[in-house]
Amino acid sequence: xxxxxxxxxxxxxxxxxxxxxxxxxxxxxxxxxxxxxxxxxxxxxxxxxxxxxxxxxxxxxxxxxxxxxxxxxxxxxxxxxxxxxxxxxxxxxxxxxxxxxxxxxxxxxxxxxxxxxxxxxxxxxxxxxxxxxxxxxxxxxxxxxxxxxxxxxxxxxxxxxxxxxxxxxxxxxxxxxxxxxxxxxxxxxxxxxxxxxxxxxxxxxxxxxxxxxxxxxxxxxxxxxxxxxxxxxxxxxxxxxxxxxxxxxxxxxxxxxxxxxxxxxxxxxxxxxxxxxxxxxxxxxxxxxxxxxxxxxxxxxxxxxxxxxxxxxxxxxxxxxxxxxxxxxxxxxxxxxxxxxxxxxxxxxxxxxxxxxxxxxxxxxxxxxxxxxxxxxxxxxxxxxxxxxxxxxxxxxxxxxxxxxxxxxxxxxxxxxxxxxxxx
Amino acid sequence: xxxxxxxxxxxxxxxxxxxxxxxxxxxxxxxxxxxxxxxxxxxxxxxxxxxxxxxxxxxxxxxxxxxxxxxxxxxxxxxxxxxxxxxxxxxxxxxxxxxxxxxxxxxxxxxxxxxxxxxxxxxxxxxxxxxxxxxxxxxxxxxxxxxxxxxxxxxxxxxxxxxxxxxxxxxxxxxxxxxxxxxxxxxxxxxxxxxxxxxxxxxxxxxxxxxxxxxxxxxxxxxxxxxxxxxxxxxxxxxxxxxxxxxxxxxxxxxxxxxxxxxxxxxxxxxxxxxxxxxxxxxxxxxxxxxxxxxxxxxxxxxxxxxxxxxxxx
Numbered sequence: 196x197x198x199x200x201x202x203x204x205x206x207x208x209x210x211x212x213x214x215x216x217x218x219x220x221x222x223x224x225x226x227x228x229x230x231x232x233x234x235x236x237x238x239x240x241x242x243x244x245x246x247x248x249x250x251x252x253x254x255x256x257x258x259x260x261x262x263x264x265x266x267x268x269x270x271x272x273x274x275x276x277x278x279x280x281x282x283x284x285x286x287x288x289x290x291x292x293x294x295x296x297x298x299x300x301x302x303x304x305x306x307x308x309x310x311x312x313x314x315x316x317x318x319x320x321x322x323x324x325x326x327x328x329x330x331x332x333x334x335x336x337x338x339x340x341x342x343x344x345x346x347x348x349x350x351x352x353x354x355x356x357x358x359x360x361x362x363x364x365x366x367x368x369x370x371x372x373x374x375x376x377x378x379x380x381x382x383x384x385x386x387x388x389x390x391x392x393x394x395x396x397x398x399x400x401x402x403x404x405x406x407x408x409x410x411x412x413x414x415x416x417x418x419x420x421x422x423x424x425x426x427x428x429x430x431x432x433x434x435x436x437x438x439x440x441x442x443x444x445x446x447x448x449x450x451x452x453x454x455x456x457x458x459x460x461x462x463x464x465x466x467x468x469x470x471x472x473x474x475x476x477x478x479x480x481x482x483x484x485x486x487x488x489x490x491x492x493x494x495x496x497x498x499x500x501x502x503x504x505x506x507x508x509x510x511x512x513x514x515x516x517x518x519x520x521x522x523x524x525x526x527x528x529x530x531x532x533x534x535x536x537x538x539x540x541x542x543x544x545x546x547x548x549x550x551x552x553x554x555x556x557x558x559x560x561x562x563x564x565x566x567x568x569x570x571x572x573x574x575x576x577x578x579x580x581x582x583x584x585x586x587x588x589x590x591x592x593x594x595x596x597x598x599x600x601x602x603x604x605x606x607x608x609x610x611x612x613x614x615x616x617x618x619x
Numbered sequence: 620x621x622x623x624x625x626x627x628x629x630x631x632x633x634x635x636x637x638x639x640x641x642x643x644x645x646x647x648x649x650x651x652x653x654x655x656x657x658x659x660x661x662x663x664x665x666x667x668x669x670x671x672x673x674x675x676x677x678x679x680x681x682x683x684x685x686x687x688x689x690x691x692x693x694x695x696x697x698x699x700x701x702x703x704x705x706x707x708x709x710x711x712x713x714x715x716x717x718x719x720x721x722x723x724x725x726x727x728x729x730x731x732x733x734x735x736x737x738x739x740x741x742x743x744x745x746x747x748x749x750x751x752x753x754x755x756x757x758x759x760x761x762x763x764x765x766x767x768x769x770x771x772x773x774x775x776x777x778x779x780x781x782x783x784x785x786x787x788x789x790x791x792x793x794x795x796x797x798x799x800x801x802x803x804x805x806x807x808x809x810x811x812x813x814x815x816x817x818x819x820x821x822x823x824x825x826x827x828x829x830x831x832x833x834x835x836x837x838x839x840x841x842x843x844x845x846x847x848x849x850x851x852x853x854x855x856x857x858x859x860x861x862x863x864x865x866x867x868x869x870x871x872x873x874x875x876x877x878x879x880x881x882x883x884x885x886x887x888x889x890x891x892x893x894x895x896x897x898x899x900x901x902x903x904x905x906x907x908x909x910x911x912x913x914x915x916x917x918x919x920x921x922x923x924x925x926x927x928x929x930x931x932x933x
Binding site: 277299307388444447576577579588 | 894
């Protein structure tokens with residue numbers, strides 16, 4: 196009797212082990228599709244954990260028009276999105292619809308054959324070529340529908356500025372004076388931590404043009420200027436010189452801490468992208484947000500830094516390509532553009548879509564007049580490690596006192612020299 | 620009795636003995652799982668490391684070039700030795716802090732103080748949490764401006780100690796290792812406790828009668844008799860230290876920041892093999908995985924051999 200029981204139990208274990216091995220998340224959505232008769236489930240991979248609630252609304256609209264399709268928005272932490280996505284793609288799975296990083300990193304996925312070319316998608320031709328460039332592969336095919344245009348600038352808390360009778364700065368020296376005045380009155384001037392290294396590169400793209408000017412990116416691309424030129428080194432030094440106006444223990448503060456400091460009114464200025472307006476408002480709906488274009492330090496025009504944020508592409512190995520294509524086509528419609536702009540208070544890439552929010556409209560207007568590109572991201576995100584990665588890590592090292600601005604500039608140029616050929 | 624058994628074995632043998640071979644079928648499922656989930660990936664890693672990879676697509680066979688590149692090209696070479704050094708620091712600090720304290724606690728509990736059941740449970744409790752949860756919670760505690768630790772230090776007047784623990788390259792690694800010690804001390808303590816309880820009481824009685832007390836008792840009698848537990852814990856701590864990934868990843872992300880001060884070989888491997896699409900180097904990553912395997916397996920085997928040679932009893 197004991198032997199029979201023992202045999203039975205061991206067979207149950209073996210059987211369940213095999214069951215465990217056979218079922219996996221990969222098949223879960225397929226099973227859903229089969230079991231609930233007509234409904235097909237497609238998943239969207241993204242790094243915007245902040246947008247989960249907003250996408251629920253947008254997806255409801257889509258599902259109302261497309262009853263056979265159920266869409267799930269599954270974002271991952273932004274700093275880990277690339278590694279998580281790559282692990283999935285290499286394992287042969289991954290979401291049906293993939294949010295793509297703009298330019299080189301996103302198109303590397305296309306090169307590796309993980310993305311489905313989007314020829315024939317309705318509505319793709321309405322996007323300007325310059326915008327589609329962010330999602331065009333080396334083979335000239337378009338792999339993603341552009342989502343939005345980002346702008347990056349210095350936001351400020353209007354209540355704090357009013358309290359100390361501060362006006363928007365027109366020159367860089369005025370900006371420093373504002374910082375000094377705030378510090379004297381016990382207010383942290385900048386909500387700026389250095390723990391999330393990627394923020395440093397974006398902040399440099401905002402503050403840097405005040406020193407290297409808005410024609411520097413073109414000069415570097417054509418080979419007339421180098422990263423070791425004095426104006427670029429000056430821009431790095433200026434970043435380091437701002438540390439007296441950073442919060443206490445800034446080396447240990449990341450993006451979430453910065454956002455908290457700014458939203459709760461403990462810091463007056465916030466050097467960030469337009470994609471962070473909604474997350475700040477979610478923390479503090481009553482905050483009065485203002486922004487100003489980056490004033491020049493050399494008497495030049497003010498600047499606001501812009502770039503195509505991301506696009507959505509289709510997984511070449513998706514089991515539901517038809518349904519994914521329907522969703523992608525939805526992303527090219529003015530209807531989606533309006534939903535996107537209104538839900539997230541961002542500039543939609545879909546042409547002709549306005550926004551209700553006065554702040555975002557003001558950003559769009561400033562972008563038309565004073566735009567300068569985030570050129571490290573749009574044109575120097577190549578090489579291994581990429582020049583952007585080198586700048587990112589070196590900026591953090593600079594803030595930790597391990598590198599001087601001159602050493603950073605030399606290192607960035609060395610990285611560019613390994614792969615960059617100026618456009619002749 | 621004997622004759623019956625003999626007769627039985629003889630009869631089985633005579634029947635061709637096919638029933639004997641039935642027993643060899645039983646490990647087959649476990650063997651299949653082992654081959655599929657352990658041997659096959661290991662073998663794949665070996666194979667992948669011998670090819671050239673252009674981003675995510677496999678290219679030509681290049682032999683050991685990936686291994687050479689790993690140790691000659693910058694920044695890969697520098698990153699390897701940086702991470703390697705951190706793994707050693709991990710091991711040494713864990714041995715001293717986690718295992719040293721664990722032994723002390725085990726000895727105290729062994730000396731039958733009141734409430735041993737409670738203490739055993741309390742010390743072991745952190746081990747029951749998921750590592751990701753531990754990392755996340757401690758990240759909140761160590762937040763320089765909003766976290767409980769610094770707020771407490773400010774409260775009791777130790778403001779100069781309220782540092783950005785995870786943001787300063789001098790304190791980040793040690794903070795993570797100490798959290799790992801807090802996490803693992805319960806397990807080590809239980810192993811040591813079991814080791815202590817397996818020492819025959821007659822030996823201890825005899826030693827005490829001869830006048831051995833306290834430190835002398837521990838160093839001359841108890842520790843040598845706990846050789847097995849110590850060996851287990853040391854090898855275990857070693858493999859843990861060289862595989863350290865989850866806590867670093869949960870608290871500092873795949874870059875092992877700030878400025879690679881918390882980078883470990885496993886985190887470096889993850890970043891190398893699966894980094895953002897145009898930066899992933901599967902060839903180098905696989906080579907690193909092979910090197911890591913050789914280090915861990917090689918040094919563990921060496922250590923076990925050394926311990927066996929020094930064995931006092933059979």
